[in-house]
Amino acid sequence: MANARLSSAGEIGAWTMFTYRFSKWLKSPTPYLMLVGFGIFFGAWFLLSEVFKFWRFASLPGPREVLLEWFNPNPTYGMSLYTPDYYIHIWSSMRRVLFAFLIATGLGVPFGLFLGWSKNFRDFTFPVFETLRPIPVLAWVPLAIVMFKGDETPVIFLTTLASFYATALNTMLGVQSIDESYPRAAACLGASRWQIFRHIIVPGALPFIFTGLQISVGVAWFSLVAAEMVSGEYGLGYLILASYVNVQYVVIIIGMISVGVVGYASSALVRLAGDYLMQWRVRELALGGR
Amino acid sequence: MNIRQEFATKGAIRIEHVDKVYHAREGEVQAVADCSLEIRPGEICMIVGPSGCGKTTLLNAIAGFHDITGGAIYLDGELLCGPDRPKAEPGPDRVVVFQNGALFPWKTNLENVAFGPVVQGKMGRKEAEDKARGMMADAGLVGVEHNYPGEVSSGMRRRVEIVRALMNDPKVLLLDEPFRALDSLTKSVMHEALLEIYYKNKVTIFFITHDLEEAIFLGHRVAIMTTRPCRPKKILEVDIPHPRNYSVLTSPRFRELMEETVSAVHEEAVKAFEAGEKEM
Numbered sequence: 001m002a003n004a005r006l007s008s009a010g011e012i013g014a015w016t017m018f019t020y021r022f023s024k025w026l027k028s029p030t031p032y033l034m035l036v037g038f039g040i041f042f043g044a045w046f047l048l049s050e051v052f053k054f055w056r057f058a059s060l061p062g063p064r065e066v067l068l069e070w071f072n073p074n075p076t077y078g079m080s081l082y083t084p085d086y087y088i089h090i091w092s093s094m095r096r097v098l099f100a101f102l103i104a105t106g107l108g109v110p111f112g113l114f115l116g117w118s119k120n121f122r123d124f125t126f127p128v129f130e131t132l133r134p135i136p137v138l139a140w141v142p143l144a145i146v147m148f149k150g151d152e153t154p155v156i157f158l159t160t161l162a163s164f165y166a167t168a169l170n171t172m173l174g175v176q177s178i179d180e181s182y183p184r185a186a187a188c189l190g191a192s193r194w195q196i197f198r199h200i201i202v203p204g205a206l207p208f209i210f211t212g213l214q215i216s217v218g219v220a221w222f223s224l225v226a227a228e229m230v231s232g233e234y235g236l237g238y239l240i241l242a243s244y245v246n247v248q249y250v251v252i253i254i255g256m257i258s259v260g261v262v263g264y265a266s267s268a269l270v271r272l273a274g275d276y277l278m279q280w281r282v283r284e285l286a287l288g289g290r
Numbered sequence: 291m292n293i294r295q296e297f298a299t300k301g302a303i304r305i306e307h308v309d310k311v312y313h314a315r316e317g318e319v320q321a322v323a324d325c326s327l328e329i330r331p332g333e334i335c336m337i338v339g340p341s342g343c344g345k346t347t348l349l350n351a352i353a354g355f356h357d358i359t360g361g362a363i364y365l366d367g368e369l370l371c372g373p374d375r376p377k378a379e380p381g382p383d384r385v386v387v388f389q390n391g392a393l394f395p396w397k398t399n400l401e402n403v404a405f406g407p408v409v410q411g412k413m414g415r416k417e418a419e420d421k422a423r424g425m426m427a428d429a430g431l432v433g434v435e436h437n438y439p440g441e442v443s444s445g446m447r448r449r450v451e452i453v454r455a456l457m458n459d460p461k462v463l464l465l466d467e468p469f470r471a472l473d474s475l476t477k478s479v480m481h482e483a484l485l486e487i488y489y490k491n492k493v494t495i496f497f498i499t500h501d502l503e504e505a506i507f508l509g510h511r512v513a514i515m516t517t518r519p520c521r522p523k524k525i526l527e528v529d530i531p532h533p534r535n536y537s538v539l540t541s542p543r544f545r546e547l548m549e550e551t552v553s554a555v556h557e558e559a560v561k562a563f564e565a566g567e568k569e570m
Binding site (some may be wrong): 179181182184185186187188189190191192195199200203204206278279280281283284287 | 353354355380381382384385386388390392394395396397405406409410438440441454455458
């Protein structure tokens with residue numbers, strides 16, 4: 001009977017769901033296509049820069065050169081998987097992104113919820129918000145240094161900015177995307193304005209909020225690199241800039257790939273957190289074959 | 291003719307000379323004009339009219355989603371909306387079941403059904419969920435309590451939504467083409483399910499549809515509405531005794547009633563079509 005099947009689906013835990021989806025993923029073409037994609041990318045880079053030395057690519061460090069340095073216990077330029085400094089750079093950047101992401105989320109989600117929920121609030125804050133939003137992080141650097149004391153706070157401020165915009169904007173759109181019959185139904189059932197906010201607006205906007213958070217964490221990484229280029233003594237952004245000054249192109253690429261990998265991992269974590277909080281959505285999508 | 295109706299003492303809606311004018315881009319649109327209709331306590335009153343004729347506007351006024359620009363609506367003698375108070379407050383005495391369904395997708399079916407009494411502070415969560423389980427079982431909804439609405443069939447979702455409404459012991463259920471999106475087989479199952487639920491619960495049903503067959507099958511009375519502006523054109527007493535089941539559809543009396551009204555409905559549909567009303 002259909003009911004019985006559905007009720008057993010109701011008791012499936014998050015872990016079973018995860019392993020099930022993972023084994024399904026392994027049987028699908030997805031992981032293999034991913035490997036092919038990386039293969040083509042690195043292959044092309046290798047051929048252009050190291051084999052054919054094609055045009056300007058000749059002056060670029062090739063992947064073989066980068067890998068050899070990266071895995072070298074005695075690196076030529078003093079930076080590899082074997083040097084403690086490398087991890088200090090990664091750790092300082094991760095810590096800054098974490099702080100910035102938490103601040104941006106803590107401010108951006110409530111701000112976005114109110115933007116979407118209250119027309120008055122939107123009317124007087126949204127124009128200011130939209131004026132500030134296009135201003136690039138780099139333009140804020142001098143002001144950040146004047147406004148904030150110390151080495152860390154200006155960097156965190158600069159990293160927070162763009163993340164905050166992404167989170168707030170998506171949260172607002174999330175609230176506006178909610179079908180009006182949901183708050184109406186809740187009002188019919190006797191919910192107060194505050195209860196509608198808590199039970200309808202917040203969960204209803206959650207899919208958009210998490211889209212925003214994924215964008216936000218990515219944006220945090222690239223603002224961070226820009227911010228660290230200007231101030232800070234550790235961090236992947238600082239490493240890239242310092243290597244530029246010292247003409248160590250191999251280290252620049254090591255820094256770039258490190259940002260890419262850590263950034264990928266952090267948005268995957270945000271996605272996992274979203275799936276955990278939105279079981280209803282995961283199950284709906286799973287029924288649709290996704 | 292019908293035992294239930296005589297026992298019901300609450301859920302009488304009086305619609306008196308209601309007007310509703312919208313301000314749309316192309317100017318003022320009169321959606322409802324001088325509409326008067328009395329809905330008896332405990333009856334199933336079917337409101338039939340072509341799409342976009344203004345039936346939903348009437349429902350929105352009763353539910354308290356929109357204001358009216360003239361006239362008054364009373365529930366059991368108490369003013370819902372009128373000249374001094376153009377918009378009613380939505381509340382659990384008049385619960386709407388929406389056209390496209392409005393179960394909260396982020397709550398399980400059980401949490402949805404228990405939602406009303408919990409937010410009203412009438413019951414604790416545990417108590418509400420116990421009652422919800424019982425009511426769902428009565429409506430044949432066993433084994434789907436912990437599923438999310440997105441995981442069950444659309445027919446089942448509709449039943450859950452109706453049970454969620456009935457949890458509040460409302461005076462009136464306002465149904466806005468609730469079975470419109472269902473295929474005709476599911477629809478026929480839902481009709482019997484709705485009647486079954488209705489026979490067990492003391493409630494007035496205000497049911498909007500554009501399906502005449504559905505209207506005559508379910509209703510004690512069928513109000514055929516004119517197309518914009520909306521007002522009753524003809525009110526049909528359906529003298530087929532309740533409880534009904536699907537054999538009614540092939541009875542001679544059902545055919546007669548269909549014949550009596552089909553031309554009136556068709557006439558309005560043609561008018562609506564010629565006026566270029568879009569599907570809403």
